[in-house]
Amino acid sequence: MSRPSVLRTTTAKQAKSTATAVPASAVNVIPKQGEHLFDHDGVKAVIQFAQHNGQWIAEYRFRFRCGAFHAGTIPLTINSEQHANLQNALHDAACRMVQAMATATNGHRLNKRQQKAFDALTVWADQFKAAPTTVQSKPAPQSKRFLDLFSGVGGFHLAMKKTGAVCAGSVELDTSARKTYAENFPGDYVTCDDIRKAVASMFGKVDIVCGGFPCQSFSQAGDGEGFDHKDKGALFFETARLIGDLAPESFILENVEALGSHDGGKTLDTILDILTDLGYAVQTCVLNSGEFGFLANMDADTARDLREHGGHRPL
Numbered sequence: 001m002s003r004p005s006v007l008r009t010t011t012a013k014q015a016k017s018t019a020t021a022v023p024a025s026a027v028n029v030i031p032k033q034g035e036h037l038f039d040h041d042g043v044k045a046v047i048q049f050a051q052h053n054g055q056w057i058a059e060y061r062f063r064f065r066c067g068a069f070h071a072g073t074i075p076l077t078i079n080s081e082q083h084a085n086l087q088n089a090l091h092d093a094a095c096r097m098v099q100a101m102a103t104a105t106n107g108h109r110l111n112k113r114q115q116k117a118f119d120a121l122t123v124w125a126d127q128f129k130a131a132p133t134t135v136q137s138k139p140a141p142q143s144k145r146f147l148d149l150f151s152g153v154g155g156f157h158l159a160m161k162k163t164g165a166v167c168a169g170s171v172e173l174d175t176s177a178r179k180t181y182a183e184n185f186p187g188d189y190v191t192c193d194d195i196r197k198a199v200a201s202m203f204g205k206v207d208i209v210c211g212g213f214p215c216q217s218f219s220q221a222g223d224g225e226g227f228d229h230k231d232k233g234a235l236f237f238e239t240a241r242l243i244g245d246l247a248p249e250s251f252i253l254e255n256v257e258a259l260g261s262h263d264g265g266k267t268l269d270t271i272l273d274i275l276t277d278l279g280y281a282v283q284t285c286v287l288n289s290g291e292f293g294f295l296a297n298m299d300a301d302t303a304r305d306l307r308e309h310g311g312h313r314p315l
C-alpha cells in the first residue's frame with residue numbers, strides 16, 4: 001500500500017507537523033480509562049480514551065522508531081473534542097493521527113521500513129469506524145378517527161375519507177343502508193345498528209363525530225313534533241350522549257334548514273345549549289348543496305335557481 005494522497009478529514013483539532021506536547025500543569029488533564037496500542041516494526045502508536053461529563057474523548061500519539069516522525073495530542077484534557085459515543089471519539093482521534101502522520105512525513109522520502117510502518121499504522125487506524133448516523137424518522141402523523149352516526153349510505157364517510165381520516169365505526173338502523181354502506185366502504189370498523197344501543201367503548205379513540213340525526217320531525221315536510229316524535233325526536237340526545245362520552249376534538253352534525261326555526265327557535269337553542277354545556281364552541285350555518293358540485297348534475301333552471309337563491313347563511 002502506498003501513502004494515501006487524500007486523507008480523511010476531521011472537524012476536530014488540526015494536526016500539526018510536529019508533536020505539540022501539552023504541559024499537564026497548564027490544562028485539566030483527564031485520566032485515561034483505556035487505550036488502544038499499536039506496535040509495529042518501525043512505529044509505535046497509542047489512542048487513549050476517557051469519559052468526561054457524559055461525553056467521550058480520545059487522543060493519539062505515534063512515534064516512528066527512528067525518531068524521525070512523531071506527533072500526538074495526549075494527554076486527554078477537558079479541551080479534548082467531545083463525542084456522544086466512544087466509537088466516534090476513537091474514529092476522530094484515529095483520523096487526526098493519520099492526518100498528522102501525513103503532515104509530518106510530507107516532503108520526506110520514506111525508506112521502505114518507514115513506508116511499511118506508515119501503511120500499517122494507516123490500516124490499523126482505519127479500524128476505528130464512525131458510528132452509523134441514525135436518521136430520526138418523524139412519526140407519521142396519525143390519521144384522525146371519525147365516528148359515522150346515522151351513517152346511511154355513507155355521505156360523511158366519503159367526505160371524511162377524502163381528508164385522510166379513518167372510520168372508527170358506523171351506526172345505522174336501516175339494514176339496506178348498512179348493506180350498501182358496507183359495500184361502499186369495506187373495512188374493519190365497528191358497526192352498530194341502533195344509536196340507543198351504542199356506547200363509547202365500542203369505538204375506541206374517536207377524534208371527530210359526524211352525524212345527520214333524523215330530520216323528519218323538524219322538517220317543514222314533517223309533522224313538526226320535534227323532540228317529541230316517538231322514535232326519531234330524541235335521537236339528538238343520543239348523539240349528545242355519545243359526544244359527551246367520547247369527548248372528540250370536534251363534531252359535525254347535519255340536519256334540515258327548518259331545524260333553526262322549529263318551535264320558534266327553541267329547538268335549536270336546546271341543541272346549542274346541550275352541545276355548549278359539553279364544552280364545545282358550536283357554529284351553525286345553512287349550506288347549499290348546489291355549491292358543492294351538485295349543480296353540474298342538475299337541469300339548467302334548477303341550477304340557476306339555486307345559484308340565485310342559494311348560498312349558505314347563519315341558521
Ligand SMILES: C[S@@+](CC[C@H](N)C(=O)[O-])C[C@H]1O[C@@H](n2cnc3c(N)ncnc32)[C@H](O)[C@@H]1O
Pocket residue numbers: 150151152153154155156171172173174177193194195196211212213214215235
Ligand atoms: C338523514 S339520514 C343520514 C344520511 C347519511 N348522512 C348519508 O349520507 O346517507 C338519517 C339516518 O339515520 C338512520 N337512523 C334512524 N334512526 C336511527 C337509530 N335509532 N339508530 C341509528 N340510525 C338511525 C336512518 O336510517 C337514516 O339513514
